[in-house]
Amino acid sequence: MKKHILVISQYFYPEQFRINDICTEWIDRGYEVTVITGIPNYPLGKYYDGYGLFKKRKESFNGMDIIRIPLIPRGNNSIMLILNYLSFVVSGFFWKFFTNIKADYVFIFEVSPMTQALPGVWYAKKLKIPCYLYVQDLWPENVEIITGMTNKKIISAIGKMVDYIYKGCTRIFTTSESFVESIHKRGIPLDKIEYWPQFAEDFYMPLDEQNVPEIPKDDIFNIIFAGNIGMAQGLDILPKAANIIRNKSTKKVRFNIVGDGRFKSEFINIVDEMNLNDMFNFIPKQPATRIPELMAANDAAYLGLTDSPLFAMTIPAKLQSYMACGIPNIASAAGETARIINESNSGLCSRPGDVEELAENIIxxxxxxxxxxxxxxxxxxxxxxxxxxxxxxLKRMDNYFKKTV
Incomplete structure (x- = not known):
């Protein structure tokens, strides 16, 4: 009889997150998979076409069942974002009372918000089954840094929620080794926490040099950035670096920015105000399967993170995607990301926020x-x-499933 994994993830197909591939792999390995998720609205903050409170609330994808519980779309301001986070939890609270799903274990894919883990913890407690948490973003640290929140009472309340989630899980997996120590400092035993890095989907692979319509074929040095265009990605450094490169380099450089996000319109305005339009090429969000083709039309890939202790501990998922495609990295990052790039000798890494060093590395x-x-x-x-x-x-994860049933 197939073992049944209940996956809790606020984001899922057609939103482009790595959990889509993990679940597909579990189906291929003989598991039954049911996904509890929200109505797709990331990153632009509005429901995807064809989806809504009364549309496509149940769906099948690659052999798994998807159940979409109601949530308020992210919108484009902090109030809507908070409502988005809370609505998933409230819907999940009522869902766990009325569901008749009988799973063998719960797997929670935690990118912000951490609140999304609560329905999974509650369901696992109700059925007395193992609960696994995969931590991509540390809370409350992420809330403090991304929102700038300093209210000690609110941060303390979030911390108590996080501790409740950690204690309610059978095992905690993290995307970086630095996260292990941070979670341990919250009173969680080390033998309950494990570094389980992200992997890229199989279509991320090195390709021969490509000609694509979005990128002109000329003698310009092309650098690609692909993914969410948000504040955490530290993209505001690129126009400043481009200005230096224009004045210092004999080699022309073009930044090909692929994707959408809350910072995109502001980013385009900065490029326009600095009169750098000839050095930036904005390409709309593409299916993930096209990214390797676009990478193969570039000479390097850019990865950036803003300067903070939290992001120094973070390994962004796009690092694995870039490395899987066999493309040199140009990074503005510290900590774990810098360590991997330097250890692998796969590119050049500058300190976060150091415009001069980034420009010199690109040159x-x-x-x-x-x-x-x-x-x-x-x-x-x-x-x-x-x-x-x-x-x-995946074999390592299989071993845990077998141990805890």
């Missing part, structure tokens, strides 16, 4: 021979195969 990489850049890309893929191998990571 340096653009002046390297093509063969030297290819070597960096090959190093990226080799490191990925050793440290982020999908098959090995």
């Amino acid at each position: 340096k990489l653009s002046n390297k021979l093509k063969e030297e850049r290819e070597y960096l890309g090959q190093n990226a893929r080799k490191y990925y195969d050793i440290h982020f191998n999908k098959s090995d990571l």
Whole structure:
């Protein structure tokens, strides 16, 4: 008889998150999978076409059942975002009373908000089954840094909720080694926490040089950024670096920005105000399967994080995607991300917020021979195969499922 995994994730297909692939892999491995999620609205903050409170609330995807509980869309301001977070929890609270689903274990895919884990913890307690939490974002640290909130009572209340979630889980997996120690400091035993890094979907792979309609074929040095265009990505540094490059470099550089997000319109305005339109090429959000093709039309990939202790501990999912595609990295990051890029010798990394150093690194990489850049890309893929191998990571998770049934 198939073992049944109940997945709790506020974000799921057609939203582009790695949990989509994890669940597909579990189906292929013989598990039954049911996903409890919200109505898709990320990142633009409005329901996707064809979805709504009375549309497509139940759906099948790659052999799994998807149940969409009501939630308020994210909108474009902090009040709507808070309502979005709370509505998922309230819906999840009532859902767990009325559901007749009988799962063998719960798996919670936690990107912000941490509140989304509550329905999973409640359901697992109700059925007395194992509950696994996969931590992508640390709370309350994430709330403090992203929102700038300093109210000690609110932060304390969030901290108590986080502790309740951690204590209610059978095992906690993290996307970076630094997260393990942070969670341990909250009183969670070390033997309950484990580093389980993210892997990229199989379609992320090195491709031969591509010609794509979105990117002109010329002698300009192309750098791609693909993903959510938000404040945490630290993209506001790029126009400043571009201004320096224009004045210092003999080699022309183009930044190909692929995606959407809450910061996109402001970002475009900054580029326009600085008269840098010839150095930036904005490409609409693309299906994830097209990203490797777009990467293969570029010479390097950019990854940036704002300067904060939290982001120094974070390994963003796009790092694995870039490395899997065997493309050199240009990063503005510290901590875990910088360690991996330097350890793998797969690119150049500058300190977060250091515009001069980032510009110098881009100039340096653009002046390297093509063969030297290819070597960096090959190093990226080799490191990925050793440290982020999908098959090995899924086998480890299988072992936990077998132990705890």
